[in-house]
Amino acid sequence: MEKEQFEGYKYIEGGVCAAKGFTANGLNCGINPVKEKNDLGMVYSEVPCNTAAVYTKNKVKGAPIIVTQRHLKKSGGISRAVIVNSKNANTCNPNGEEVAEETCRLAAEELGIKPEEVIVASTGVIGMPVYIEPFANYMGELAGGLSVKGNTAAVNAIMTTDTVRKESAVEFLIEGKVCHLGGMAKGSGMIHPDMATTLNFITTDVSVSAEMLQKALSDIVKVTYNCLSVDGDTSTNDMVSVMAGGLAGNSQITSEGESYNIFKQALYIVMLDLVKMLAADGEGASKFIECKCEEAPDTDTAVKAAKSVVSSSLVKCAVFGGDANCGRILCAIGYADIDIDVLKIDVELESSAGKILVCKDGMGLQFSEEDAAKILAQEEIYININLNQGNASARAWGCDLTYDYVKINGDYRS
Amino acid sequence: MEKEQFEGYKYIEGGVCAAKGFTANGLNCGINPVKEKNDLGMVYSEVPCNTAAVYTKNKVKGAPIIVTQRHLKKSGGISRAVIVNSKNANTCNPNGEEVAEETCRLAAEELGIKPEEVIVASTGVIGMPVYIEPFANYMGELAGGLSVKGNTAAVNAIMTTDTVRKESAVEFLIEGKVCHLGGMAKGSGMIHPDMATTLNFITTDVSVSAEMLQKALSDIVKVTYNCLSVDGDTSTNDMVSVMAGGLAGNSQITSEGESYNIFKQALYIVMLDLVKMLAADGEGASKFIECKCEEAPDTDTAVKAAKSVVSSSLVKCAVFGGDANCGRILCAIGYADIDIDVLKIDVELESSAGKILVCKDGMGLQFSEEDAAKILAQEEIYININLNQGNASARAWGCDLTYDYVKINGDYRS
Numbered sequence: 001m002e003k004e005q006f007e008g009y010k011y012i013e014g015g016v017c018a019a020k021g022f023t024a025n026g027l028n029c030g031i032n033p034v035k036e037k038n039d040l041g042m043v044y045s046e047v048p049c050n051t052a053a054v055y056t057k058n059k060v061k062g063a064p065i066i067v068t069q070r071h072l073k074k075s076g077g078i079s080r081a082v083i084v085n086s087k088n089a090n091t092c093n094p095n096g097e098e099v100a101e102e103t104c105r106l107a108a109e110e111l112g113i114k115p116e117e118v119i120v121a122s123t124g125v126i127g128m129p130v131y132i133e134p135f136a137n138y139m140g141e142l143a144g145g146l147s148v149k150g151n152t153a154a155v156n157a158i159m160t161t162d163t164v165r166k167e168s169a170v171e172f173l174i175e176g177k178v179c180h181l182g183g184m185a186k187g188s189g190m191i192h193p194d195m196a197t198t199l200n201f202i203t204t205d206v207s208v209s210a211e212m213l214q215k216a217l218s219d220i221v222k223v224t225y226n227c228l229s230v231d232g233d234t235s236t237n238d239m240v241s242v243m244a245g246g247l248a249g250n251s252q253i254t255s256e257g258e259s260y261n262i263f264k265q266a267l268y269i270v271m272l273d274l275v276k277m278l279a280a281d282g283e284g285a286s287k288f289i290e291c292k293c294e295e296a297p298d299t300d301t302a303v304k305a306a307k308s309v310v311s312s313s314l315v316k317c318a319v320f321g322g323d324a325n326c327g328r329i330l331c332a333i334g335y336a337d338i339d340i341d342v343l344k345i346d347v348e349l350e351s352s353a354g355k356i357l358v359c360k361d362g363m364g365l366q367f368s369e370e371d372a373a374k375i376l377a378q379e380e381i382y383i384n385i386n387l388n389q390g391n392a393s394a395r396a397w398g399c400d401l402t403y404d405y406v407k408i409n410g411d412y413r414s
Numbered sequence: 415m416e417k418e419q420f421e422g423y424k425y426i427e428g429g430v431c432a433a434k435g436f437t438a439n440g441l442n443c444g445i446n447p448v449k450e451k452n453d454l455g456m457v458y459s460e461v462p463c464n465t466a467a468v469y470t471k472n473k474v475k476g477a478p479i480i481v482t483q484r485h486l487k488k489s490g491g492i493s494r495a496v497i498v499n500s501k502n503a504n505t506c507n508p509n510g511e512e513v514a515e516e517t518c519r520l521a522a523e524e525l526g527i528k529p530e531e532v533i534v535a536s537t538g539v540i541g542m543p544v545y546i547e548p549f550a551n552y553m554g555e556l557a558g559g560l561s562v563k564g565n566t567a568a569v570n571a572i573m574t575t576d577t578v579r580k581e582s583a584v585e586f587l588i589e590g591k592v593c594h595l596g597g598m599a600k601g602s603g604m605i606h607p608d609m610a611t612t613l614n615f616i617t618t619d620v621s622v623s624a625e626m627l628q629k630a631l632s633d634i635v636k637v638t639y640n641c642l643s644v645d646g647d648t649s650t651n652d653m654v655s656v657m658a659g660g661l662a663g664n665s666q667i668t669s670e671g672e673s674y675n676i677f678k679q680a681l682y683i684v685m686l687d688l689v690k691m692l693a694a695d696g697e698g699a700s701k702f703i704e705c706k707c708e709e710a711p712d713t714d715t716a717v718k719a720a721k722s723v724v725s726s727s728l729v730k731c732a733v734f735g736g737d738a739n740c741g742r743i744l745c746a747i748g749y750a751d752i753d754i755d756v757l758k759i760d761v762e763l764e765s766s767a768g769k770i771l772v773c774k775d776g777m778g779l780q781f782s783e784e785d786a787a788k789i790l791a792q793e794e795i796y797i798n799i800n801l802n803q804g805n806a807s808a809r810a811w812g813c814d815l816t817y818d819y820v821k822i823n824g825d826y827r828s
Binding site for chain 2: 057058059060061089091092093094125126127128129236313314317318320321322323325326327328330331333334335338340342358359362363364366401402403405406407408409410
């Protein structure tokens with residue numbers, strides 16, 4: 001997929017290590033029996049970072065979520081490291097918090113920082129026993145191997161059913177200072193965000209207050225991560241964290257204004273880029289779907305309409321089968337929790353093979369099935385909805401529903 | 415599947431024709447090119463019927479829904495016939511209401527009743543052109559062939575991707591009078607009710623006021639049809655109607671009391687039976703799933719928890735794959751919109767091969783994978799949740815998510 005370009009921002013390599021002062025590492029500590037697959041990752045900042053985070057709203061929460069919230073409260077929103085494992089979600093385990101706390105303590109000891117400065121996260125199977133030994137045995141090697149090239153090893157450690165690495169980073173200027181913001185994400189199934197989704201760790205060298213950092217993150221989650229759905233299942237372990245170390249040298253951003261806007265846009269670009277990667281790599285996906293909803297009465301309506309379409313199993317199957325079934329798109333808009341006049345809705349299907357109007361004023365149109373089939377045969381499908389009843393717009397992202405989704409999830413644990 | 419037995423109620427044959435005074439018919443009028451498949455059905459009552467109905471909450475509504483609502487308002491809640499077609503949903507068509515109205519006028523003319531005494535319904539593809547000719551050409555033959563054995567021809571006419579006929583009827587006594595209540599339903603995909611689902615027509619010879627009829631229907635929809643999910647997509651054409659002709663000869667039920675309770679229970683039994691048939695025949699389903707939620711703080715919580723579990727794509731895939739993945743069940747309870755203490759939840763898996771506790775106090779248990787695999791290899795799977803925080807309970811129904819669901823819905827229109 002081609003990256004969206006934004007003036008003043010340049011995509012760069014490095015992921016979570018793109019920003020000054022950050023190093024990372026990853027390795028196999030034995031939680032995953034496949035030795036070639038990393039299962040434990042670490043991100044470290046040489047200076048204390050103002051930190052913002054959003055978490056899953058699932059009432060069944062992974063122990064690491066509870067421990068991270070406790071740590072950031074105790075540290076006053078300051079963090080210096082992330083420790084994250086895959087293959088075991090450390091959720092619904094009687095000793096989950098104990099293991100998560102001890103993991104942080106071990107990491108802090110190796111790094112010479114406080115345990116409450118450690119963000120801890122886990123992803124994998126829910127309700128499996130969890131033991132401290134793998135973490136204890138490998139923490140020294142993990143911390144000892146931290147490097148500015150360690151982002152790849154770290155992102156490998158958080159992948160589960162992901163088939164591609166999800167990293168993104170940009171370079172930009174604030175007050176003439178060169179700034180960087182980058183991140184890594186994991187996630188392929190159990191993706192239907194409510195507040196945030198999957199695991200996503202972002203680092204930056206911009207100097208920004210904890211308050212403005214949280215404000216930017218909360219705003220941008222709404223139009224990026226919360227507009228993503230793979231399968232309608234909101235995970236128990238979702239978390240997005242942003243660590244801002246401040247080594248770029250700009251004067252600290254403490255209020256809205258030009259510098260805040262530049263920073264917020266950088267956060268948007270990286271999170272948008274990661275979200276699109278997550279959608280394209282949804283479990284079993286053969287096609288990426290973007291639904292754009294325009295001329296809505298307000299942003300909330302646009303988000304709900306677009307998200308309802310990309311979440312519909314029937315729309316997803318139709319895209320998989322290359323069936324230009326506009327009725328299912330209208331149906332999904334119709335059951336979204338929004339107040340709209342359905343007799344004003346236009347729907348267009350678009351891809352690199354062209355575009356075609358399939359619905360006008362809420363009514364199905366006759367169109368060339370041959371042209372529609374060509375459009376839907378591509379790997380990136382765009383469903384463009386015009387509600388014709390306002391000025392707000394939003395996008396949502398997802399993927400098709402395929403035989404492979406069923407296969408992957410019929411036999412996940414083994 | 416074995417039918418649930420209830421004292422005082424006997425299952426009988428006859429579906430919509432089981433009650434005195436009702437006849438039915440079905441035939442192929444050419445909407446469906448497969449001549450062996452009926453696509454037009456009719457149910458007729460020799461006397462005027464008090465009528466109750468519930469409709470889809472989808473804002474994109476089929477024209478027949480709008481016309482039926484208009485008719486029942488105009489007739490003061492009295493109906494004498496149902497006319498229903500499959501293969502075309504008559505939804506999102508510019509001339510949809512016009513065709514639905516004309517269809518009712520033609521039916522009324524043949525039957526010698528008023529157009530506003532006709533309930534009209536359609537199911538099939540959304541947004542396809544619809545023409546009056548097939549209805550006009552065959553209305554005489556359809557009405558002419560009405561018979562007390564016509565229930566099979568009628569239920570055949572409403573089937574779409576259904577693989578089995580869904581009919582149910584019971585016999586029972588009110589004031590010593592022999593009463594009957596029966597119905598037919600269609601539906602396989604696009605099933606995630608909000609208010610009602612699919613098409614479902616019920617007839618009875620009990621004498622009951624329109625008000626008490628609507629009250630009974632609205633109450634029972636909540637614990638039957640609204641607890642059913644095949645794929646999370648709420649259809650545009652859902653409707654449940656109940657016609658009560660009164661020929662059983664009981665004194666009219668006009669308030670709550672013993673007779674009302676007997677009648678309401680009959681309605682529950684038939685709707686429950688139909689709902690379980692719908693779940694077992696969900697598109698592509700290889701397994702029926704019932705989730706029972708007990709000891710909830712209130713019924714609404716129990717319904718939402720149970721429905722969230724049967725709606726989860728990941729739970730459905732796990733059941734398909736025979737994977738006793740209790741984490742996904744807990745996850746689905748956790749993202750339901752309910753206020754509960756997750757640390758009190760127990761989860762048990764059950765089938766004809768036995769039962770096994772997989773979660774206690776919100777924590778995953780170690781269990782015999784071999785025993786669990788045997789249990790999940792059966793065709794009827796029961797997920798028993800105990801919230802241990804109240805006295806309310808509810809059940810929800812669904813099916814597994816399979817390769818065939820994707821296949822059927824990747825190529826539905828053609």
